[in-house]
Amino acid sequence: MRDWLVHIRRNEHASLQTQIREALVSAILDGQLAREEPIPSTRKMAKSLGVSRNTVVLAYQGLLDDGYLVARERSGYYVSEKAIETAAPPRLAIKPAPVAGGGLDWASRLTMEPANQANVSKPLDWQSYAYPFIYGQVDHTLFPLAEWRDCARQALGKKWLGSWTNDTWAHDDPLLVEQIRRRILPRRGIMAGDDEILVTLGAQNALYLLTSLLVRPGTRVGMEEPGYPDVRNIFRLCTAHVSLLPVDEKGLVPGEEFNSCDVVFTTPSHQFPTTVTMPLERRLELLRRAAKHDVVIIEDDYEFETNYVNEPCPALKSLDDEGRVIYVGSLSKTLFPGLRLGFLVAPKEVVAQARALRRLMVRHAPNNNQRTAALFLSLGHHDTLIRRLHRAYRSRWEIMGEALNRHLPDASRVPSFGGTSFWVKAPEGLDSEELAREAASRGVLIEAGRVTFGAANPPRNFYRLAFSSIDEKKIEPGIRLLAGLVRG
Incomplete structure (x- = not known):
């Protein structure tokens, strides 16, 4: 009882x-x-x-x-x-x-209304759908559960009892910082000191911290259009001056609007959501303009471990000689989204302020999760997982490309970077939100693209198909069923 x-x-x-x-x-x-x-x-x-x-x-x-x-x-x-x-x-x-007096008028007391913003919405029961083309989730059959459990057991043992039971105030697990510095960042061409790395509660936490530190009501912010809706919403909570910068087949276009920005957010390695990869010459042009016009760039390298097609292009941060690029990464895409561990790399004076602000918000990421992830990296399990994911994703990437070419020809372009999704353009006049509702009723889960556009009256005929969490045997039947709905 x-x-x-x-x-x-x-x-x-x-x-x-x-x-x-x-x-x-x-x-x-x-x-x-x-x-x-x-x-x-x-x-x-x-x-x-x-x-x-x-x-x-x-x-x-x-x-x-x-x-x-x-x-x-x-x-x-x-x-x-x-x-x-x-x-x-x-x-x-x-x-x-x-x-x-009728109670409190909460609407007049709230200083912001984030609940009124448009956000990406995903069903919690996505695994119950026959064909879940949903982004950002993992295939549990690929995850090395026994190895993760062993790392968790070690992390929770007496040897490191103090490291995870203590309140470490604003400090991070030194072993995790070391693994990020030595194993993850060099793959992206980035060299950084311990005092230039901050562990965050996922990339989202990093983006909120940076916005809080860099954006005031008068700050001019630029971001890709279409682009990541969550960061657009974060920016708009802090400033009304958010410019939507166009995207072409090479990623973010550094035009006149870029020149007038104070801060620019970009996803050069795998543009969100179009999947295009920014070539080296465009990256260098971006940095030249940023230096000339004193622009700070936030680089979100959200899928840095999913390049299995071509040789990786160096991160924008690795090409930065002036320290004006802040790099944001996440462990959630390769491990699992529920872990909520990410990191940012920036000049030490920025990291010091972000660390102090994080302390006021959440103090630090859970110590037991940090130590478990650190052991998972240090023991080589993460590298093994990356190789396994690359094999699985490469196969699914090829199957989905063939299925789209067969059933929805000319509807999408094959991502040259790899990644875990395809950006699809439906025929003019088709509403992808209505398509998503109809598809869901048939067991096919897709993500309508309208929410990724920040402009008024955005195109409604784009949608995203992801393959990180769907069995490869279900890809072609799911695309075939979806194509039938598109054709009516």
């Missing part, structure tokens, strides 16, 4: 018996008490509330009469098995007295 806590107010307009009854009914109807769950005895309830036992007996009796409770001899009171289906409404349900 769980500990039970019921609040009563002796000066309340309703009687004590009524308040006890209403609290139990609410707990049952709200699902806080399960069917067949025992509730405290009348003696225990009376003692905990400081009321007479007779008051509780009368409240329980009313609930027995209405079918909410059942009494079992020598056992006590239990929630009725059919409480929700058959129980009558409370006989004495009385609403709380209205607050003087």
